[in-house]
Amino acid sequence: MGQLVNLKCNKCGYETNLSIGSGMVFNNLEQVITFFDKGTREKIRDVVNKGGNRLWYVYKEIARCEKCGKISAIAVFKTTDADGREIVFNAKCQCGSSDIQLYDSEKISEGKEKVFCPICAEELAVTEQGHWD
Numbered sequence: 001m002g003q004l005v006n007l008k009c010n011k012c013g014y015e016t017n018l019s020i021g022s023g024m025v026f027n028n029l030e031q032v033i034t035f036f037d038k039g040t041r042e043k044i045r046d047v048v049n050k051g052g053n054r055l056w057y058v059y060k061e062i063a064r065c066e067k068c069g070k071i072s073a074i075a076v077f078k079t080t081d082a083d084g085r086e087i088v089f090n091a092k093c094q095c096g097s098s099d100i101q102l103y104d105s106e107k108i109s110e111g112k113e114k115v116f117c118p119i120c121a122e123e124l125a126v127t128e129q130g131h132w133d
């Protein structure tokens, strides 16, 4: 189950609603692989094929594009290699850049991490609005 979150700037009025976390179909590689660009899809297929039954998961996380500053829900693919090292691929921003800063929505809800307004740099208020499947 995923979460619906609202990010709002109380200074300039900027506001965005994001669907983050993991949905019911997110354990289906053919469904989730469409979130990623062609090059990343190949890398994901490569590690999944090589890994045999290796566990992987996909979720969406609050992210900020380092290029255009847009805050959006970006798909993240995570698995580990044979030595237990974490392998992470993230989807691209709408602007086409893969230079993405991923936040940790749990830390944000605990107040340990902050997201700042892309327009005026004020801290954004993040509130959970509900859930999605």
Ligand SMILES: [Zn+2]
Binding pocket: 065, 066, 067, 068, 069, 070, 093, 094, 095, 096, 097
């Ligand atoms: Zn961007």
Ligand SMILES: [Zn+2]
Binding pocket: 009, 010, 011, 012, 013, 014, 117, 118, 119, 120, 121, 122
């Ligand atoms: Zn603002």
